[in-house]
Amino acid sequence: MSGHTVPADFSEHMLDLDEDEDLEVFTKNTSLPDGSPMPNSPSSMVNQYRLEDDDEGQEAVNTKDIFVTVDHPESQVTAIETFVLYRVVTRTTRSDFDSSEYEVRRRYQDFVWLRSKLEEKHPTLIVHPLPEKFVMKGMVERFNDDFIETRRRALHRFLNKISEHPILSYSQHFQVFLTAQDLAPHRKQGPGFLSRVGETVRAVANSVRGLKSRPEEFAVMQEYVDDFSNKMCCMDKVTQRIVKEQRVSPVSVLSLISCVEYVDELKQYSPTYARWGELEEELTEPLKGMASCVVQCSKEAEEHIQHLSEVLVPALHEYVLCAETLKAVMRRRDNIQAEFEAKNEALLTRKVEQEALQEEVDVLADRMEQANNSLKGDWLRWQRSMKTDLRSAFISAAEKNVEYYEKCLAVWESFLVSQRADSSGGQEDVA
């Protein structure tokens, strides 16, 4: 048997990394992924965009005034580390951009910085997740040789999701990310680490105090988020064990694994026909025909596997990560409400410092209202976007399945025709 079965315990296959480091990867292939030249004209940009995210509606294309692509991953080796730099190209007609075209190089850490800034500024907006830091080496290598390519695609989607967001795409940090040749000076500014600590402390404090009550619509939302997260990640105990904390969508991975194991066996199966064919005389031709059919079908299955690992698995994976994002957003909204409630209670119970407290309470009240409205608005947007993305991924998977079966059908039908042509007096029923 091949050595490609996926072990149940993956811990030894995980690459262990520090929080802030990029994933260390070994890649020889650093050229443009699909081998095609970068488009230059706006219309071909539109086509490029369509190819990558063809689930977006016509509406988005017509009003889009900013186009971002991520490509050209290149390994960088320094004395202390190795990492990958991605080229980020922006084309825009927006007036708040000085130029209409930008080209910068960014590493994974830079994307992480951008995302954390966006979340900081807009705690209750749903910021699309980034591809994960950790990689299950065994699985990725088996299904999709080019980890870099997978990550590049995910980073590309990330930036596109941001650029399509009505609020986030106008973020200062986003603009800096897209335009600054050197991001380092910008990254040093801002609260950064300390603010993260502060948020955690507040969150803990608030959870201790407890939330008075969640407004109805957010209670409904929370329930949905919990259920959604469950559906995306849920599985029986067996697969829980298999995927552990990997947060990959177990369903799609299982189907991928089972396909791979099937193809492995097919590869052992076809030679048994070929070898037997060599022994026989009259039967040589049909037996060799059989061997050839099995080989062809296994090739089709491999193509199917490739497609699954490039389209469905990443799409579901992204929404598993989204589920986590949603939970975080809900938590942050809860915290904002809790902070307001705490201060408000203080205002009601304390008799001193009424004026100062009132001011603080007003600020927190505004903040809470803004947070709630942001989330409400973004929620609908997110749901629509999720539906479009997953629908498109499922349709694509279904189409690929149909294609796979159609190709296999053709293989067997042509075998049948050749056999019946040989034997005298063809048999009747084609099932």
Next chain:
Amino acid sequence: MADDGREESLGTDDDSDQTGADGSLNNTMVEEGSTLMRRMEICVAEAEKRSGKNAVSMQETYTVYLIETRPMDAVAEGRNPAPDCLWRRYSEFELLRNYLIVTYPYIVVPPLPEKRAEFVWHKLSADNMDPDFVERRRVGLENFLLRVASHPVLSNDKILYYFLTEEHGWKEAVYETGFQAKADSRLRALSATFRVRNPDKCFMEMKHYSDELQSHTSQLLRARARVADRLYGVYKVHGNYGRVFSEWSAIEKEMGDGLQSAGHHMDAYAASIDDILEEEEHYADQLKEYLFYAEALRAVCRKHELTQFELEMASQDLISKKQQREELATGIVRTFSLKGMTNKLFGQEAPEQREARLKLLEDLIAEGEETVKEKTIERAEHVEKAWVDIQRFKEQKDKDLREALINYAVMQISMCKKGIQVWSNAKECFLKM
């Protein structure tokens, strides 16, 4: 598989009950497809569980199979008489076959379906009492009977006829043929190693072929079982999708309906593999038949080796006896013998003794010559008859296996069509989402 329709040539000429040397009924008007013989429609209609005490008085459960027979001409004339029937268990089929292979060592005797389930993949039961296994065995036993009853030589056998028609007393009749003794000696001979000087080249090639055929078919069957196992996994995993979609649809408003119906299609897809693989087991059974046929072919080749060996031994023996006679007559010792040595040491024997010994030798030589004649005929007959049957077997094998491969392709096509159907439906559901 055996010819479609259930026409077999079988049986007895009404007024002749002569039995030939090998137990077959003599019918001077026997011809291929000749209609002087009564034809019989045969089938193994049912299987039933029985309980009873076995030979060592222990309670056991076993399966019996119902054999139904009807005269072919009655059927042809449109009459529909009730079939004659009797029950037989697997061990009785085995007994019949053992009788046949001993009685007709120049025939590639059709094999029985496997005694125990082999090449099992994980969902397939290895239990002999499993209903699917019993059903496949029923089909296999029927196939066996049809093959035997349509064989130009075997179909004339009286014991076969009684097997089909006499429920009681059949076993005794088999043992009365004295085949058991032959069976024992055959077993000894076939498992012995002996060096044959001049085996027929064609038979040796055929023996080699039978070994290869066994090897290749068993490899193929093993690989197929593993593929079936994995394919089962692929389909069943989609049951997970079915479950996730249906649960997920409960929490979605717009997507709910689409997800729910897609989920149903996924469940249907997952369930469809059971029938698909059940059908494929029949294909596996067709291959298994030829796996076992290979053994039968090998046995015929070994029998040739045996007859050749016996002839060589007999010839060798005759030669050495003639040499002894010569030595005794001329007094010239060419070969070493203890008698010769003792004669030299202790003096020669008296002339009367010498005469006696010479006479004995002459008798032995005469016997030996008869033996050599017999063995020569035996060998030649076996070669001739076996070669005829081997050719028949080859043709049958090529035809049957080609058909089996075609059937497999048909099954694959059906499976693909179902897959296209299900996934097109699923796609429609997703489009409606």
